[in-house]
Amino acid sequence: MDWSTSLWGARPRPAESAPPAHRSLVLKALLDSLRRFPRPAVLDLGAPLGSNLDLLRALSCRVSIADLHRLLAFEPPERGVRESFPAQLERLLPAPPPGGFAAVLSWDLFNYLRRDQIQALTARLAPTLEAGAQVLAFVWTRPTIPCAPLRYRMLDDENVVGEGAREPERPAPLYKQPDFARMMPGFAVSRSYLLRNGIQEYLFANGMT
């Protein structure tokens, strides 16, 4: 297999200024696993994108969306109320469907959360997941990252493009696999790939430790 095309996809860029797409092996693995279920429930923690919804709908998914980074910024608690991060999560995350979520798309959200916040998010999500549920995460390995999460658009079931402003940048937390083992008890890395664009893709499986 041609390594370059395996990572960057065979699709030509739609326009010169468009951000490059990358082939995501963890996304393909995740979506392939969802095909085995008649009505899987998916929680998307990224920006709401109609094309992603259409793609998940084609897999008969029940989709819940909570653009968590944006909600944390623009959906503050009632005036005068001081809210802990776990309480914010309780307010901002959608209720789980009966049976729980089969997958969570966190995209690059973890890069914008502190360790204690990732721990709190994982603790909040864990009881809402069904056994073996999977969490997709993109973790930047570069020293600097865009100042806000990108919008990840699924072009198909294995090609993804990250849209949005890449500048200005901010320092990256540079989380590594041992960090996630500490921050996400009860989850194990089932797949991980380092891509040329500086993203380390992870697929975490719930209840596998």
Place this chain on the structure above:
Amino acid sequence: MWNKRESEAASYSPVPSSPGSPVSGGGTERASIGASVAIVGNVTGAEDLTVLGRLEGKIDVPQHNVTIGRTARVQADIHAKSVSVEGEVRGNLFAGEQILIRKTATMLGNLTAPRVGLEDGCSFKGSVDMEMRAENQRATAPQAQRPQETPAKPPAPSLPTPVKLETAPARP
């Protein structure tokens, strides 16, 4: 949450904004709740409805279309034939045909309709339940964005062969 000193009503039947005027969709009338109007209560009707002001309660026009305009702030469950949201809605939407969340919308609530569209740039928190199965959607959904129709790519050797949806085994 909102200022409730403004006009309140237990039930409200909006007056058509321009009686008898033709509207896209076949000559039905369209009622409008103006930008300066605030309602607390239930709204029912037998015509299309546009909300531009504030509304807290419930909207129930199951045979007609509802448009939540850009200036609107609605805290209500909405039952309609189709719903288009450009403003702010906190509540659950139920539509017999379709729901469209425009890019200017802030939508906090669950969506239930056979077709749901989210425009890029909208703000949304909630679940989307489209009860039509994938087989049925092939006949009705837009042609773009369906993974089955993307050009075939050689599968990664280490990945399992995708199972066709129609033959997927039941969840244990």
